[in-house]
Amino acid sequence: MTVQIHDGDRWQSVCALADLQPGRGVAVLLPGAAGQVALFRGRGGELYAVDNLDPFSGAPVLARGLLGSRGDRPTLISPMYKQVYDLTDGRCLDEPTAPDGSAAVLRRWPVRVVPGGTAA
Amino acid sequence: MTEDGRDVRDLVLVGHGMVGQRFLEAWSAQPAARGWRVTVLAEEPRPAYDRVHLGALFTGSTPEDLGLCPPGFLAEHGIDLRLGDPVTAIDRAAHLVRTRSGAEVRYDVLVLATGSVPFVPPVPGTDAPGCHVYRTVEDVDAIRAGAAVARTGVVVGGGLLGLEAAGALRAGGLATHVVEFAPRLMAVQVDDGGGAALRRRIEELGVTVHTGVGAGGVLTGPDGRVRGLALSDGRELPADLVVFSAGVRARDGLARDCGLPVGPRGGIVVDAHCRTEDPAVLAVGECAQAVDGRVYGLVAPGYQMAETAARTIADRAGAGFTGADTSTELKLLGVDVASFGDPHGSAEGALDVLYSDSRSGVYRKLVIGADGALLGGVLVGDTEGYGALRPLAAAGGPLTVAPEQLVLPAGFAAAGPVALPDTAVLCSCHNVTQGAVRAAVREQGADSVAAVKKCTRAGTGCGSCLKQLGTVVTEELAAAGVATVQGLCEHFAHSRAELYEIVRVTGVSGFSALLAGYGTGGEGCEICKPTVASILASLGNGHILDGEQGALQDSNDHFLANLQRNGSYSVVPRVPGGEITPEGLIAIGEVARDHGLYTKITGGQRIDLFGATVDQLPLIWRRLVDAGFESGHAYGKSLRTVKSCVGETWCRFGVQDSTTLAIELELRYRGLRSPHKLKAAVSGCARECAEARSKDFGIIATSAGWNLYVGGNGGMTPRHADLLAADLDRDTLIRTVDRYLMFYIRTADRLERTSVWLERLEGGLDHLRAVVLDDSLGIAAELDELMDRHIGSYRDEWAETLADPDRMRRFASFVNAPGTPDPAVTFVPERGQIRPARPGEAGRPLNAPVLIAGARPEVLTP
Numbered sequence: 003m004t005v006q007i008h009d010g011d012r013w014q015s016v017c018a019l020a021d022l023q024p025g026r027g028v029a030v031l032l033p034g035a036a037g038q039v040a041l042f043r044g045r046g047g048e049l050y051a052v053d054n055l056d057p058f059s060g061a062p063v064l065a066r067g068l069l070g071s072r073g074d075r076p077t078l079i080s081p082m083y084k085q086v087y088d089l090t091d092g093r094c095l096d097e098p099t100a101p102d103g104s105a106a107v108l109r110r111w112p113v114r115v116v117p118g119g120t121a122a
Numbered sequence: 123m124t125e126d127g128r129d130v131r132d133l134v135l136v137g138h139g140m141v142g143q144r145f146l147e148a149w150s151a152q153p154a155a156r157g158w159r160v161t162v163l164a165e166e167p168r169p170a171y172d173r174v175h176l177g178a179l180f181t182g183s184t185p186e187d188l189g190l191c192p193p194g195f196l197a198e199h200g201i202d203l204r205l206g207d208p209v210t211a212i213d214r215a216a217h218l219v220r221t222r223s224g225a226e227v228r229y230d231v232l233v234l235a236t237g238s239v240p241f242v243p244p245v246p247g248t249d250a251p252g253c254h255v256y257r258t259v260e261d262v263d264a265i266r267a268g269a270a271v272a273r274t275g276v277v278v279g280g281g282l283l284g285l286e287a288a289g290a291l292r293a294g295g296l297a298t299h300v301v302e303f304a305p306r307l308m309a310v311q312v313d314d315g316g317g318a319a320l321r322r323r324i325e326e327l328g329v330t331v332h333t334g335v336g337a338g339g340v341l342t343g344p345d346g347r348v349r350g351l352a353l354s355d356g357r358e359l360p361a362d363l364v365v366f367s368a369g370v371r372a373r374d375g376l377a378r379d380c381g382l383p384v385g386p387r388g389g390i391v392v393d394a395h396c397r398t399e400d401p402a403v404l405a406v407g408e409c410a411q412a413v414d415g416r417v418y419g420l421v422a423p424g425y426q427m428a429e430t431a432a433r434t435i436a437d438r439a440g441a442g443f444t445g446a447d448t449s450t451e452l453k454l455l456g457v458d459v460a461s462f463g464d465p466h467g468s469a470e471g472a473l474d475v476l477y478s479d480s481r482s483g484v485y486r487k488l489v490i491g492a493d494g495a496l497l498g499g500v501l502v503g504d505t506e507g508y509g510a511l512r513p514l515a516a517a518g519g520p521l522t523v524a525p526e527q528l529v530l531p532a533g534f535a536a537a538g539p540v541a542l543p544d545t546a547v548l549c550s551c552h553n554v555t556q557g558a559v560r561a562a563v564r565e566q567g568a569d570s571v572a573a574v575k576k577c578t579r580a581g582t583g584c585g586s587c588l589k590q591l592g593t594v595v596t597e598e599l600a601a602a603g604v605a606t607v608q609g610l611c612e613h614f615a616h617s618r619a620e621l622y623e624i625v626r627v628t629g630v631s632g633f634s635a636l637l638a639g640y641g642t643g644g645e646g647c648e649i650c651k652p653t654v655a656s657i658l659a660s661l662g663n664g665h666i667l668d669g670e671q672g673a674l675q676d677s678n679d680h681f682l683a684n685l686q687r688n689g690s691y692s693v694v695p696r697v698p699g700g701e702i703t704p705e706g707l708i709a710i711g712e713v714a715r716d717h718g719l720y721t722k723i724t725g726g727q728r729i730d731l732f733g734a735t736v737d738q739l740p741l742i743w744r745r746l747v748d749a750g751f752e753s754g755h756a757y758g759k760s761l762r763t764v765k766s767c768v769g770e771t772w773c774r775f776g777v778q779d780s781t782t783l784a785i786e787l788e789l790r791y792r793g794l795r796s797p798h799k800l801k802a803a804v805s806g807c808a809r810e811c812a813e814a815r816s817k818d819f820g821i822i823a824t825s826a827g828w829n830l831y832v833g834g835n836g837g838m839t840p841r842h843a844d845l846l847a848a849d850l851d852r853d854t855l856i857r858t859v860d861r862y863l864m865f866y867i868r869t870a871d872r873l874e875r876t877s878v879w880l881e882r883l884e885g886g887l888d889h890l891r892a893v894v895l896d897d898s899l900g901i902a903a904e905l906d907e908l909m910d911r912h913i914g915s916y917r918d919e920w921a922e923t924l925a926d927p928d929r930m931r932r933f934a935s936f937v938n939a940p941g942t943p944d945p946a947v948t949f950v951p952e953r954g955q956i957r958p959a960r961p962g963e964a965g966r967p968l969n970a971p972v973l974i975a976g977a978r979p980e981v982l983t984p
Contacts, residue, residue, distance in 0.1 A: 017937040025645075025673030026680070028937035029944075038946065041937070045634070045645060045673075055946070060961060061689035062946040066677040070647035072612070079648040081677030081685055086648070 007051050008112035009036045016041065019115055029054050029065035039111050040065035044076060050089045051111035056080050057100035064108070132228055133435065134219060135162045136209045136376065137235035141407030141424035143170035143190045145235060148432035150199040155436070160201045161227055163219065165208035166258060174421055179262045180290040182829060182845030212380040214400055231402055231435050234377060234390060235428070238370035238408040238419065243278065247340030252348030254365045256287040265365060269294035272362035276351045278337045279368035280307040285454040287367045288329055292455065298329045299359055301351070303336040303368070311450055311461035315478055316500040319485035323457040323503060340364060372409045372417050385411035394442030396431040404431045414445040422446060422550045429553070447550050449512045451505055460505040463498025463515030464489055472497055475525040486529050494520045504531040509590030513546030513556065548594065549587045554580035556594055563598040571595055589884065610872060611649040613641045618797060618872040622657050631658065632670045652676045653872045656759055659795035660867050661908070662915045665922055667929050678757035680932065682919055683739055688958035689947050690968070692732040693742055695751035696792060699766045699784035700727025709749035713742055718968055720955045726763035726801065728754060733949060733956050733968055737941055740933050743920045752918035755793060761800045764788035765813070769806030769823070776806035778823030783852070790856070791863065793916050797870040800863070815843045818876040819859055824848070828855045832862055832890070833880035841877040844887050847895060857906070861894040864905040943967040
């Protein structure tokens with residue numbers, strides 16, 4: 003089983019599903035200017051892919067954050083300053099804007115699992 | 123403006139004791155204070171300190187610990203404090219005071235807060251060397267010096283202060299006698315039954331009590347020094363040291379000399395607004411006779427007078443001071459004693475409800491009025507309920523609970539909570555009512571005891587009301603609908619301590635099982651996941667990265683390194699006690715050089731290596747482990763370091779081998795997961811070079827063993843550690859630290875340092891001492907067993923991680939491109955090393971393969 007992320011242009015195979023530990027994330031380097039994606043597998047098997055760059059610290063660390071939940075919403079908690087993001091829409095639930103004034107919203111990347119090895 | 127055209131008016135305060143300082147605080151808070159200049163003329167050589175707790179100087183506290191004048195307070199309010207220069211005369215006609223140094227200071231308003239002097243009975247010989255009083259830091263110094271060479275001490279006076287002095291002599295190892303003229307101890311506060319219970323308890327401690335007899339005279343030897351005390355009944359008590367502590371007399375000499383009226387038994391006569399006959403002169407505290415004709419020798423009424431005087435000068439006279447509650451609760455020689463309201467039942471028709479158990483030395487009496495209201499009481503040996511009973515008696519309402527239930531000691535009582543009226547004064551030191559506490563919670567958003575302390579000052583005096591304060595705050599929050607769930611987060615309604623117990627008792631070994639069985643569902647969060655991970659680790663459930671636990675850890679624990687601001691990590695190998703060989707230093711240096719890491723010496727006496735990427739971590743640790751290093755747990759909520767000085771091995775002043783002990787302790791507690799980080803230190807002598815009193819546990823060598831201090835903290839809210847036990851031998855010391863740590867781990871909240879935990883712990887230091895030294899909860903064996911299990915199961919996390927391919931998988935920069943350095947994490951050179959590039963700065967990624975070729979940081983120069 004292979005995990006694929008759509009980089010805006012086409013589906014990229016990034017790793018085997020077995021590479022993902024439930025409840026944690028990994029960083030993915032997309033080709034070209036697409037940059038870095040934080041890819042997670044929830045404890046229930048669901049997959050999430052969002053930007054790896056933390057808008058508050060400017061460091062590429064979100065893949066190392068914890069998964070959680072607030073009410074019904076699945077969340078991601080930044081390991082740097084602990085802001086919480088809603089994984090269903092990428093928005094920061096704690097502070098609406100980043101220090102540089104931009105909206106604190108993580109881009110969400112389409113992610114899917116396809117049969118077969120990663121070589122595809 | 124003053125009458126003679128000056129812009130600024132002069133307020134002169136005579137005396138800087140507890141009440142004087144309180145006056146300065148109350149005055150500075152008045153808006154009117156801005157137009158005044160304040161000068162304080164004080165006799166003692168140090169600023170105001172907590173005289174009530176003078177006895178703490180015998181158990182390791184320093185005079186600085188007792189200080190009441192916050193740093194910066196005087197400067198902030200422009201107060202000119204002149205120490206060691208007492209006023210010698212007041213010239214009321216000229217509005218001048220003269221000081222011992224000859225200075226003349228003009229005043230528009232003069233406040234006298236000269237306090238009192240110890241009463242020494244007018245018998246022969248009281249000025250002989252070996253005679254002391256007990257009032258100032260200098261008195262205590264003199265008593266300690268005397269006690270060091272004395273074998274027997276006599277305290278004249280069996281009241282509050284006398285028993286405190288007796289406790290101090292006992293602590294100094296002297297055979298101690300107390301001589302009290304009244305027929306019982308603490309005659310003012312307790313009745314005959316209470317006095318008898320108190321006497322039994324105190325005699326059990328080896329203090330000999332003589333009541334109904336006075337001092338006839340001090341006996342001196344041929345050298346003129348004290349050799350004993352003659353009693354009024356003709357007996358003689360041999361003694362090397364005599365402390366007079368038979369009450370105090372108002373210090374009203376300055377007022378007498380300038381013609382101000384004083385009371386028949388001393389005390390400057392003041393009205394309800396603390397004014398003397400001269401409207402420009404006020405008097406507060408023990409030097410004054412209040413409008414009810416009494417001279418109060420307690421600090422709480424003094425504080426109320428200080429507040430009143432400040433309002434009077436600011437022209438905001440309110441109700442004034444017409445008398446005060448003289449309730450007291452204290453621990454004398456380890457015996458709890460409380461007295462409140464009318465303890466003697468002197469009111470018409472008053473009845474006693476009594477519980478007395480001579481076997482256990484408990485005596486409890488409540489005085490009930492004819493109308494059923496609680497009037498007062500005496501509690502000896504067990505003061506449970508004092509916090510609620512005192513305000514209830516002061517408020518005077520009818521009891522909502524049968525008094526028979528209230529009088530039973532803790533454990534028997536099945537009484538429901540006692541309902542207090544809002545007018546009841548909870549904190550008598552600062553005169554804060556229950557209504558004011560409720561209002562602070564309801565209207566000012568104070569949502570904890572700490573917040574209430576800050577905005578009302580309740581509980582910041584003697585602290586005896588803290589427990590009651592906690593109850594009221596919780597009640598009020600609950601009434602306001604604020605969830606006071608002690609719960610950790612939305613996923614668990616349990617506190618950390620409760621979850622710890624659940625895991626310990628049920629043996630639940632995973633987060634999912636705990637969440638399913640005891641939580642509210644969902645995924646968990648950044649609060650409960652690491653907390654549960656820490657609890658599982660504290661209870662010795664295997665490697666922190668194994669199985670499900672691996673997914674619970676915060677980033678630092680997940681990578682066994684410390685996340686830095688640009689996303690890189692730092693690495694800290696353990697250097698126990700700060701002792702390191704030249705080879706060790708070279709090995710660390712080589713690793714840092716080869717990986718291009720920034721190095722810095724830490725405050726915990728070890729070396730931090732910065733700038734590592736996740737891919738580099740295993741490579742760095744492979745070399746460190748091969749060189750004999752292990753994880754320093756700088757990333758964990760666990761023991762960090764045990765800092766030490768070199769101790770007697772090298773130091774000319776050291777009295778014990780602090781380094782060896784520090785290394786032993788660090789190796790014993792390494793890897794121990796706890797609610798927050800733990801720091802420790804061992805100093806080899808009282809010079810305290812290791813700064814042990816700023817640590818969670820600090821050990822200071824004495825010539826007889828080791829003193830153990832607990833609950834210290836640096837950081838944002840520094841706190842000096844408290845002395846838990848003195849002169850311990852090595853084995854007792856280690857067993858005590860074992861239990862202290864395990865008790866903390868078991869009962870503390872998440873991210874609660876030992877300092878905060880100790881402040882919050884019901885019963886405070888005494889309770890902790892009872893638990894760890896006397897096993898008062900009967901859990902010592904369990905605590906010891908848990909610590910043994912920790913020590914037995916310790917493995918180096920990094921060595922184990924390196925040996926396990928499964929754990930190693932996480933150390934990849936990118937899942938689809940492992941080994942590729944993160945292009946977003948860049949560095950620039952600075953002072954011959956690297957530092958993270960700032961936003962907009964052109965830095966370069968740390969390229970591990972290039973640097974391993976022996977490159978120096980210079981190659982990074984763009």
